[in-house]
Amino acid sequence: MVLGIRALNAAEVPDGAKDARRLLAHALTVESGRLTLVLPDPVTPEQTAVFQNLIARRAARVPVSHLTGQRMFYGRTFCVSGDVLDPRPETETLIEAALAQPFQRVLDLGTGSGCILLTLVAERDGATGMGVDLSEAALSVAVANGRALNLAHRVAFAQGSWFAALQGSEERFDLIVSNPPYIAADEMADLSPEVRDHEPRMALTDEGDGLAAYRAIMADAPEHMKPGGRLMVEIGPTQGAKVRAMMLAAGLAPVAVLRDMDGRDRVVLGGKPRV
DSSP states (O other), rough: HHHHHHHHHHHHOOOOHHHHHHHHHHTTSOEEEEEHHTTTTTTOOHHHHHHHHHHHHTTTTTOHHHHHHHEETTTTTOOOOSSSSOOGGHHHHHHHHHSSSSEEEEEEETTSHHHHHHHHHHHHHHHHEEEEEOOOHHHHHHHHHHHHOOGGGGGGESSSSSSGTTTTOOEEEEEEEEEOOOOOGGGGGSOOOHTTTTHHHHBBSSSSOOHHHHHHHHHGGGEEEEEEEEEEEETTTTTTHHHHHHHHTTTSEEEEEOOOTTTHHHHHEEEOOOO
């Protein structure tokens, strides 16, 4: 493992020691917490080769989650790949806000791995939901996660752009959630290589000002919400005021901007008036 740490440090990979440990555990097919217990055991040539390959790919800035094929989110393990965004701790701000009030039927726009939809359904007894995404590959990941979490009977997935995936449906939802692409095109170069080069570009940026998805969502969200229903969207830390104004203009009230664990604006939520 020492050589792995040195290689990652030489490549200026952040938290190289932590990543080397996780990759060694993956190569040995043990949980990270048990790695110390198995380190004295002999390592086979095959395991050594697997570990060396993982280190080389991580040194090239491939995300650890893509190397292991999974990422933890809200206490559950989700399958991930280069076809979906990695679930991020900041998104748990949206989860906590959604769970603060009752809901039974939820719609997740741009579902990606399905981590938001599946977490909400798993945390709320009897809740069901639908996830939509423009990417067929992303939907395949979401479907697999639904099966792995034994939630396939409580969720459905549809391909399409935002509400277009619901064309012909008159269903109204208690809760609509989304973590849309909000990175402006001129901000992409500043992202880490792990994100910029390995996560799906269409899930990161609208190739414009980073607000196009919110405009599309606000235009149609009210007609898909039940009276008293809620809309929650994740945002970039500088977008709170603009997205809040969009919700108000769409007739949603009250509207609030919530901060994440680091004190940055992270979620904008609005309710549909009951009358």
